[in-house]
Amino acid sequence: MTKPQIHTMEELSAAIGVSRPTLSRYFQDPAKVSRSSVERIRRGLEKVDYTPNFFATRMNRKTTGMIGVIIPYLNDLFFTRLLESIERAAMSAGYTVITQCSHSDPKIEMRAAETFLSMSVDGAIVAPLGNHSDLGVYERLNARLPFVLMDSRPKSLTDVDFIGTDHVQSTGMITEYLCRVGGPPVFLAMPRVNFNARERENAYIAKMQELGFEPVVIGTEEIRPDWHFEAHGRAVLDQHFSKGQLIESSILCANDRVAIGALRAAAQHGLEPGARRRGGLRIAGHDDYPLCPFTTPALTTIAQDVTEIGQAAVDRLLEKLRAENTTENQVIMLIDGTLKIRESA
Amino acid sequence: MTKPQIHTMEELSAAIGVSRPTLSRYFQDPAKVSRSSVERIRRGLEKVDYTPNFFATRMNRKTTGMIGVIIPYLNDLFFTRLLESIERAAMSAGYTVITQCSHSDPKIEMRAAETFLSMSVDGAIVAPLGNHSDLGVYERLNARLPFVLMDSRPKSLTDVDFIGTDHVQSTGMITEYLCRVGGPPVFLAMPRVNFNARERENAYIAKMQELGFEPVVIGTEEIRPDWHFEAHGRAVLDQHFSKGQLIESSILCANDRVAIGALRAAAQHGLEPGARRRGGLRIAGHDDYPLCPFTTPALTTIAQDVTEIGQAAVDRLLEKLRAENTTENQVIMLIDGTLKIRESA
DNA sequence: AAAGTATTTTTACATGCGTTAAACTTAGAG
């Protein structure tokens, strides 16, 4: 199993008796080389240990076959599912995905963007940080690469493509559902780590007004924008429940992780949120976090179509990537959420 | 804000009046250039838009400043936490992490390894797939790079460094705890997606025998080795509970995600697992999944020191990386778990 | 001001492969 190691194409050329340009063409696309040469090269490669140098190949091609992806936070199954979907879509299109996580730090996000530029990735997909991040990063990427934003949208960028869930539709739909089956819901906000936080909040308010109810938003005092969503949800509701407030309300949480914290607070106060009892406590979330079917009670929520979002982002990127220099208009694709009625509301 | 774009160092050299070799030295380490030149270059860079070409720089240096990391599965907060810990450790040591996910597919894992080799990363850290994967991949990486395995250990590799939790200690400790506070536990196995599955199972059996109890392992019939742990835990216990079995047992789950499914099955059967009642149902897990404090009841478990494992893996890698060609012995670092007593057991 | 040292510039070669043009083989058609 100790095949001789070969480091350059030149050596390989000497070792198997095929010229270097032919090898070069072979590695780019075996179809560009005659049947007999392909056989000969293939047999030769079995006898030695050689892989083309990644940098040298990439440096000279016009296309690198890589697309860069930045996500803001790793420890959240929503983003990992999104990432998985992107990786699968990109892989099946023959691209290599380079992932960077900005760890909720604008400086890291910026550095990741620079890395992508210096690696001349063929395109980039970014799930942006929230208000903190400098929008210039996205504009810069957008100006220099095929570029798509995803998941969370800075509305002020009128030139950048976006793929994500239609929060007006999704949040509106579950708000309406809650109004119909129980009382008009209170909205438990999430820490404002990205643009979605506000967007969902506003979608809730708009729908409530449309239905003629008074919107009530809680959980916004703590402006500490960290990703400990469960702890946030639990803390906010614990405070209310301790004062005997909200114990018979419908509570719409800005996302499922907040809702999981909310369920916990309820349990600690001996409350049993549920869809069945008329007028009792109801808790609902947003996203369809993979754990929703396993909470007690199982969490009613709105599913974001993660697979579709990832696939659509890659599709759109590839489209831009192939249509060189075509001055196109901004594409904004908003994907509907799906109501998942379980037990909690 | 539309600075002129400059693509090569040569151009940059002309633009700001400093020779190319000096610029080259500057970009590698500003300290290698005189104070005055640094100032001059810095001012020049503010006026233009230039980033050194990633490939060209990497191609000629002996060191690329990159380390490759492969994890088997993305949608699991254990791995994302591990990854985060590695990224932080590597970043603070000045390295760039390139992450690849093998998506439980040995072929993808192998391709990722080849990518790392062709990119001449300075070192690689891999959390391996289970029995399915070809151990040759790890041997190959180990032979050609500073290399460390992590999380799950193929014992047959006697030449590869490993960092992970000491499952004999961790599983033993919680087994002992369960025996002490309740009845001797039954072990609810996890799908055998990696070597840890068996290792924990064996550690449980050994400890039970040591304590003079009869080990009982359930959940091994379904050999479908997928990552739907919660569904697995729920299905297995649902079967037992339906027959009235195990409803007053202590159940040690192979990991927290299985335990979350177990809690769900219990709730569906109207059972309330808990530490308080003598002789009642108890459920415990392993890993300290971030959601453990938020389940109902909060899950008693063993915490793996994820931060420490990631840091240690990077430390060990850097150590090997700096000590060139030193023929060293295999290093195996097993880190203790910590008992987290909550409500469920 | 002269001598000595620290930096920088010049010059030239190296990295591993993409790419092109011209010369050369080979196989199939007539």
Added chain:
DNA sequence: CTCTAAGTTTAACGCATGTAAAAATACTTT
């Protein structure tokens, strides 16, 4: 058996930077 087209080899240049040696310059020190 000659002609032709397809494919291959040879030869040479390019990519954007690293790196090393020698020459030139700037800065200190006495």
